[in-house]
Amino acid sequence: MFSLPRTLLKNKDLVAKTLKMSTKPSYKTLSITVPKEYVYHVELARPDKLNAMNATMWHEIGNCFENLDSDEDCRTIVLSGQGRLFCAGLDLSDTSSLGILMSEVDVARKAKHLLKLIEKYQDCLTAIEKCKKPVLSAVHSACVGGGINIIAAADMRYCTKDAWFQVKEVDIGLAADVGVLQRLPRIIGSDSLARELCYTARKLPAQEALKCGLVSELFEDKDQMLSKVISIADEIAQKSPVAVQGTKVCMVYGRDHSVQEGLDQMKLWNQLMLQSDDFKNAIGAQLSKEKPVFSKL
Numbered sequence: 001m002f003s004l005p006r007t008l009l010k011n012k013d014l015v016a017k018t019l020k021m022s023t024k025p026s027y028k029t030l031s032i033t034v035p036k037e038y039v040y041h042v043e044l045a046r047p048d049k050l051n052a053m054n055a056t057m058w059h060e061i062g063n064c065f066e067n068l069d070s071d072e073d074c075r076t077i078v079l080s081g082q083g084r085l086f087c088a089g090l091d092l093s094d095t096s097s098l099g100i101l102m103s104e105v106d107v108a109r110k111a112k113h114l115l116k117l118i119e120k121y122q123d124c125l126t127a128i129e130k131c132k133k134p135v136l137s138a139v140h141s142a143c144v145g146g147g148i149n150i151i152a153a154a155d156m157r158y159c160t161k162d163a164w165f166q167v168k169e170v171d172i173g174l175a176a177d178v179g180v181l182q183r184l185p186r187i188i189g190s191d192s193l194a195r196e197l198c199y200t201a202r203k204l205p206a207q208e209a210l211k212c213g214l215v216s217e218l219f220e221d222k223d224q225m226l227s228k229v230i231s232i233a234d235e236i237a238q239k240s241p242v243a244v245q246g247t248k249v250c251m252v253y254g255r256d257h258s259v260q261e262g263l264d265q266m267k268l269w270n271q272l273m274l275q276s277d278d279f280k281n282a283i284g285a286q287l288s289k290e291k292p293v294f295s296k297l
């Protein structure tokens, strides 16, 4: 039977922390590390498959971001890919995703299964947007198909100078269905360019991705990028989690609603959140010029 070491039993807080840590999930296709307090680093971890998204990866992305949403040790998330490129998109050899199309069943039955599959895969990526912790994506080399759908659901995007992006779906006979058609035009603010990229599947190079606002900054290489992106994530993680998470929720809401609807939602949000200790602590710290301390959320 599992038993705790004697030294741990002496310290109740440490015991609670150890038990909590031991219940954190682990994944087959994702790697999670904690480079700084409150900063989590999620990596797509199928490097030998160019991080192509098989069914396991789709489900794990959804579960991971749902879990991180309620993980009070996590305040910001850096998302990158292991191996030689960020992501090759849908795993085209994965029959557990695409097998439905091959099976000999009636069109209505196939459609019913496909509806469920598409809905599930949409939800898995929307979990990135629904997670209240800011997600900073860091792309090196190629970001193809499903990969660009992933980063479109993230809060911020950074890339290396050699990176390129491709909304590849039309090339495999598919209208992209997991978020890029909806999110990309809003991110880059040009419906015309978004349509060109989605209709032609042309490769968008890093310089142009910077110019059109898809990414915030370019870096010489992946190491330099991760070091800077982790430091931005750390800067955010030092702030009140009540303020940062509220800002994300309200900005996502505001993107999809009128200014007045956004302001109305903001009133309701802050009539609760301004009562939080964080508000008092942050103002006190500003006045005393001391570093504020915020409890976990």
Ligand SMILES: CCC/C=C/C=C/C(=O)SCCNC(=O)CCNC(=O)[C@H](O)C(C)(C)COP(=O)(O)OP(=O)(O)OC[C@H]1O[C@@H](n2cnc3c(N)ncnc32)[C@H](O)[C@@H]1OP(=O)(O)O
Pocket: 049, 050, 052, 053, 087, 088, 089, 090, 091, 092, 093, 117, 118, 121, 142, 144, 145, 146, 147, 168, 169, 172, 177, 178
């Ligand atoms: C309900 C569904 C919702 C989801 C929809 C999502 C749709 C999409 O993601 S559409 C896009 C799908 N992805 C692709 O079409 C990418 C195809 N791959 C490439 O363009 C290139 O491989 C890539 C630019 C990523 C890398 O090129 P590079 O020259 O560096 O390597 P390759 O020699 O081409 O590839 C190496 C081996 O990896 C295999 N591979 C690459 N991509 C995939 C993939 N997406 N799925 C499965 N396997 C992939 C490639 O076949 C090579 O294998 P091997 O010949 O055995 O070495």
